[in-house]
Amino acid sequence: MLCTTLVIRMNTVYAHRETLHRMVSALLSQASLAVDVSEARPGMTPTSRSNINRHSGSPRLDPMVNPGHPRIAVIGAGISGLAAARHLHDRGYRVEVFEKARGLGGRATTRRADHLYFNQGAPYFSARDPAFRRPVAAWLRQGVLHRLNLPAVQLENGAQTSTNKWFVARPGMSALARHIAAGIAVHTGVQVASPQRRIDHWRLSDMTGRSLGRFDLLIIAVPAPQARRLLELAAPALAARAGEVSYVPTWTVLLAADHGAAQPDLPPRPDTGPVDRVIKNRQPGQRGVSWVLHANADWSAAHPQVPAAQVADELATHFCNATDLAPAALSYLCAHHWRYARVTVPLTTGALWDPDLQLGLCGDWCCGGDIEGAWLSGRTLAAKVLE
Numbered sequence: 001m002l003c004t005t006l007v008i009r010m011n012t013v014y015a016h017r018e019t020l021h022r023m024v025s026a027l028l029s030q031a032s033l034a035v036d037v038s039e040a041r042p043g044m045t046p047t048s049r050s051n052i053n054r055h056s057g058s059p060r061l062d063p064m065v066n067p068g069h070p071r072i073a074v075i076g077a078g079i080s081g082l083a084a085a086r087h088l089h090d091r092g093y094r095v096e097v098f099e100k101a102r103g104l105g106g107r108a109t110t111r112r113a114d115h116l117y118f119n120q121g122a123p124y125f126s127a128r129d130p131a132f133r134r135p136v137a138a139w140l141r142q143g144v145l146h147r148l149n150l151p152a153v154q155l156e157n158g159a160q161t162s163t164n165k166w167f168v169a170r171p172g173m174s175a176l177a178r179h180i181a182a183g184i185a186v187h188t189g190v191q192v193a194s195p196q197r198r199i200d201h202w203r204l205s206d207m208t209g210r211s212l213g214r215f216d217l218l219i220i221a222v223p224a225p226q227a228r229r230l231l232e233l234a235a236p237a238l239a240a241r242a243g244e245v246s247y248v249p250t251w252t253v254l255l256a257a258d259h260g261a262a263q264p265d266l267p268p269r270p271d272t273g274p275v276d277r278v279i280k281n282r283q284p285g286q287r288g289v290s291w292v293l294h295a296n297a298d299w300s301a302a303h304p305q306v307p308a309a310q311v312a313d314e315l316a317t318h319f320c321n322a323t324d325l326a327p328a329a330l331s332y333l334c335a336h337h338w339r340y341a342r343v344t345v346p347l348t349t350g351a352l353w354d355p356d357l358q359l360g361l362c363g364d365w366c367c368g369g370d371i372e373g374a375w376l377s378g379r380t381l382a383a384k385v386l387e
């Protein structure tokens with residue numbers, strides 16, 4: 001089967017865009033090609049266009065984008081934004097996702113360094129709701145997810161967790177986000193500024209004032225405090241709902257030992273100081289082991305401004321003491337501070353949707369506070385949009 005994506009840019013013929021779209025779509029439909037006629041917008045330079053990741057690798061062909069459907073912008077390429085984008089894209093909606101980071105996944109992201117994969121945020125997740133278990137079963141069949149078992153083990157609050165009810169994406173959690181985003185236009189490295197509501201559409205621009213285009217419908221899929229700031233002027237009522245939600249921070253430390261060094265075992269006792277989670281990850285065929293340490297919420301909150309290198313040293317010292325690993329054997333060490341790591345008390349609304357403003361909000365903070373909740377929230381919002 002022919003599986004090609006043809007990208008047609010019509011910089012100078014925008015006025016006839018939809019007519020041309022229909023003609024080209026009709027010509028190509030028998031060959032099952034996916035056509036992108038996304039508007040080449042003023043201010044979107046060839047360089048900025050090259051930031052568009054049209055994620056490929058989906059086992060299915062994309063349906064034809066329906067030019068009669070509303071044009072939708074999604075801010076945030078975490079699991080919630082991508083779940084909403086996937087659902088709407090698959091129903092023919094013209095969806096574009098804007099993400100300020102260089103990669104996808106948000107708090108379910110992976111850093112690759114020293115030939116190793118480190119899950120910098122969520123290391124794994126569970127699936128309890130049948131609505132989430134269905135895609136999880138499909139992702140397991142497709143090889144995107146694996147059940148978490150030895151040798152990937154972890155220590156939580158001093159006790160080894162039972163791991164067989166958890167899932168992890170391989171080689172890292174970002175692989176799940178990339179899989180969900182397959183075939184969807186995602187602009188990475190674009191931080192969206194406060195959106196502006198016009199009479200019948202939304203205008204988006206980035207932090208430098210560069211226009212990102214106009215959209216019929218806007219989905220905001222970022223942590224609640226960031227959503228509140230984005231919407232303070234355009235939608236104060238929804239901003240106030242987002243303002244009800246609070247978070248705890250987490251420092252994470254990523255470390256690895258020299259390949260030649262004896263690799264430590266999981267600390268036998270919880271003598272890990274402020275570290276309340278230790279995750280060991282060895283990929284099949286991977287030389288070496290990656291470790292991720294999570295500092296507990298109290299310690300993370302008490303050390304917000306400490307330089308990352310200092311945090312990395314301090315937590316690594318606890319880890320080395322608990323495992324008898326010689327600090328000199330560390331081959332990789334860095335720390336990352338998640339200011340909005342975990343929601344303390346999520347809303348129970350699933351998602352927030354204002355049909356008058358054509359504005360929706362989703363995220364783990366609307367549902368559950370974890371990856372499962374983020375996915376369910378994105379899907380709940382997409383269903384409200386389709387109602």
Ligand SMILES: Cc1cc2nc3c(=O)[nH]c(=O)nc-3n(C[C@H](O)[C@H](O)[C@H](O)COP(=O)(O)OP(=O)(O)OC[C@H]3O[C@@H](n4cnc5c(N)ncnc54)[C@H](O)[C@@H]3O)c2cc1C
Pocket residue numbers: 075076077078079080081098099100101104105106107108120121122123124125126190191192193221222223226250252294338340341342362363364365369370371372374
């Ligand atoms: C250290 C840590 C450990 C965790 N452990 C677990 C666990 O074990 N199990 C579990 O299920 N969950 C865990 N979680 C929680 C889980 O990661 C989140 O619940 C989930 O990933 C949230 O997804 P989301 O789409 O709601 O938000 P996010 O993942 O935060 O996505 C929001 C995205 O919006 C982007 N963004 C923000 N503002 C803008 C802007 N102005 N313009 C463009 N883009 C913007 C951000 O860069 C981000 O990519 C953990 C989280 C952390 C940090």
